[in-house]
Amino acid sequence: MRNRKLLWIFVLPGLLLYGVVFVYPTVLGLVYSFTDWDGFSASFKLTGWKNYHSILESIVFRKAFWNNVKFMAAVVAAQSVISLVLALLLVKNRKTYVFLRALFFFPAILSSVSVGLIWSFVYDPAIGLLSTLFQTLGRPELALNWIGDKKIAIYSIAAVQVWAHAGQMMIVFIAGLQSIPSELHEAAVIDGGSRWRVFRKITWPLLAPSATIVLAYTTIQSFKAFDLIFTMTDGGPNFSTEIMTTYIYHLAFSSYAFGEASAGSSLFLVLLSVLTFLQFKALRAGRISY
Amino acid sequence: MHVRRTIIVCYSLIIVAPLYFVFVTVFKSSQAFYASPLGWPAAPTLDNLGKLFAGQPIWRYFWNSIQVTAGTVLLVLLLGSLISFAIIRFGGAAGTVLFAIFTAGLIVPSQVNMLTIFALARKLYLSDHLGGLILVSTALLLPLTVFMLTGFMKLLSRELIEAGSLDGCGEWSLYWRITIPLTAPSLAATATFLLVMVWNDLLIPMLLLNGKSKLTLPLAMLQFRGEYVTDYPMLLTGVVVTSLPLVLLFLFLQRYFIAGLTEGALKG
Numbered sequence A: 001m002r003n004r005k006l007l008w009i010f011v012l013p014g015l016l017l018y019g020v021v022f023v024y025p026t027v028l029g030l031v032y033s034f035t036d037w038d039g040f041s042a043s044f045k046l047t048g049w050k051n052y053h054s055i056l057e058s059i060v061f062r063k064a065f066w067n068n069v070k071f072m073a074a075v076v077a078a079q080s081v082i083s084l085v086l087a088l089l090l091v092k093n094r095k096t097y098v099f100l101r102a103l104f105f106f107p108a109i110l111s112s113v114s115v116g117l118i119w120s121f122v123y124d125p126a127i128g129l130l131s132t133l134f135q136t137l138g139r140p141e142l143a144l145n146w147i148g149d150k151k152i153a154i155y156s157i158a159a160v161q162v163w164a165h166a167g168q169m170m171i172v173f174i175a176g177l178q179s180i181p182s183e184l185h186e187a188a189v190i191d192g193g194s195r196w197r198v199f200r201k202i203t204w205p206l207l208a209p210s211a212t213i214v215l216a217y218t219t220i221q222s223f224k225a226f227d228l229i230f231t232m233t234d235g236g237p238n239f240s241t242e243i244m245t246t247y248i249y250h251l252a253f254s255s256y257a258f259g260e261a262s263a264g265s266s267l268f269l270v271l272l273s274v275l276t277f278l279q280f281k282a283l284r285a286g287r288i289s290y
Numbered sequence B: 001m002h003v004r005r006t007i008i009v010c011y012s013l014i015i016v017a018p019l020y021f022v023f024v025t026v027f028k029s030s031q032a033f034y035a036s037p038l039g040w041p042a043a044p045t046l047d048n049l050g051k052l053f054a055g056q057p058i059w060r061y062f063w064n065s066i067q068v069t070a071g072t073v074l075l076v077l078l079l080g081s082l083i084s085f086a087i088i089r090f091g092g093a094a095g096t097v098l099f100a101i102f103t104a105g106l107i108v109p110s111q112v113n114m115l116t117i118f119a120l121a122r123k124l125y126l127s128d129h130l131g132g133l134i135l136v137s138t139a140l141l142l143p144l145t146v147f148m149l150t151g152f153m154k155l156l157s158r159e160l161i162e163a164g165s166l167d168g169c170g171e172w173s174l175y176w177r178i179t180i181p182l183t184a185p186s187l188a189a190t191a192t193f194l195l196v197m198v199w200n201d202l203l204i205p206m207l208l209l210n211g212k213s214k215l216t217l218p219l220a221m222l223q224f225r226g227e228y229v230t231d232y233p234m235l236l237t238g239v240v241v242t243s244l245p246l247v248l249l250f251l252f253l254q255r256y257f258i259a260g261l262t263e264g265a266l267k268g
Helices: A004-032 A049-059 A059-090 A095-109 A110-123 A129-136 A154-180 A182-190 A195-223 A227-232 A243-253 A258-285 B001-023 B030-035 B047-055 B058-090 B090-107 B110-123 B130-154 B156-168 B171-182 B184-200 B201-209 B219-227 B232-267
Strands: none
Touching: A004 B001, A004 B058, A004 B130, A004 B171, A049 A243, A049 A258, A049 B001, A049 B201, A059 A095, A059 A154, A059 A195, A059 B001, A059 B184, A095 A154, A095 B232, A110 A129, A110 A154, A110 A195, A110 B219, A110 B232, A129 A195, A129 B001, A154 A195, A154 A227, A182 A243, A182 A258, A182 B156, A182 B201, A195 A258, A195 B110, A227 A243, A243 A258, A243 B110, A258 B110, B001 B232, B030 B232, B047 B058, B047 B232, B058 B090, B058 B110, B058 B184, B058 B219, B058 B232, B090 B130, B090 B201, B110 B130, B110 B201, B130 B184, B130 B201, B130 B232, B156 B171, B184 B232, B201 B219, B219 B232
């Protein structure tokens, strides 16, 4: 006999907390986006779609949107290729490989603040690891100002994101590879398939579910980026690394344009929902069996 | 074979080199560092460590982080597992609706409602209070936790629970004496995943805490940066010291960390 009353008591505390601290603020954010609230005053008035108009016309917001796209494209391309190659190389359960997997995974447990500070040092144009390396190699022209140059800063940070998370995605690919029955490979090799053909015809199609997961996860993670950019450049130089999340933060807490920032949050949520919906569809489509 | 080895060696260097140089910097004086930023410390010194612990209430920051992380992880696991258990036991429409209500939150990351959480926390007196931070973090992590735990509990054979029910177990014993022990490995993986997230979180503590004595480690590090601007030896000593607890845990519980962070990646 199920005791429904008792089960509701199990649910209640969590539901209450979730309602008050998560659902209510989310709805409230939508309300604020239609007001001129500054975040502190006791009163505010409704302004209709004004905040949406002004943020959509803002040059910095548009720039932030495109920076989001650049950052996402760079991270997704680099991270999926690197993690797949690493997984293919380290898929066998040998002792050294298991050790290397843990090593490559390791940066994922560091905080973005730590990773950001470590890489600020690596990228330091005067005494950093990269500059010193290029100077020692006799190529001082390659010792760039990695996060101080507005043309490359966003890609430099994208590289850090990949450094931190490619190993984690490698594990997802390895799990996918190891779930492919080995008889399939053996049969193909006995049938005289070349390595590349075996990969293309057997491994790759069967890897589709893991690939979808990696792509979807990487896309959404890079879209939501905040900590790393906040720590390393805080949107600078000259807004070249400003993305939507940091822009919303600056609008609310530096410019006190709470209403406009809320409109930005709502737009961000809409974009993110579209991405999540696509992720969901892709995951469904990617589910194949053998 | 050659290509394989070259790629592996290069990638290992990319991962290890920054960590190695951060590590040796801890043992260099400022002068030694600026004379040769990447060299081996000729005269290793513990001055940076001494200065860091003397100049900053590091132990307090550790203690704050420990309290917040332990509190949040325990609370979210407790509330989340109770909810997931109820979702499984309800089944049918009630179960589906509850599951949908909680997982809808997965779409909304904290960057979206950071503004209203900030405003609301001040109104509810949850600001500048570690307990308040624990409550807010718990609420924000509930969707992911419920999603993961419901998935794990579904895998648990229904018959086991039904059998327990026939033997006269009440809901509480079904939860506490059957479901929890049988899903323990998944709970452990989920716990390590949540642990990494909460320990490393920057945004929510930054929105809720202002008082210097209440900072968690990531916030404290941003503050060191302000203080030591480009005194890299001090800054990087801070990075090493504050990362140490998770690094040590990772060395001992690798398997759980990898399983947890990957499950989280798959589900989140």
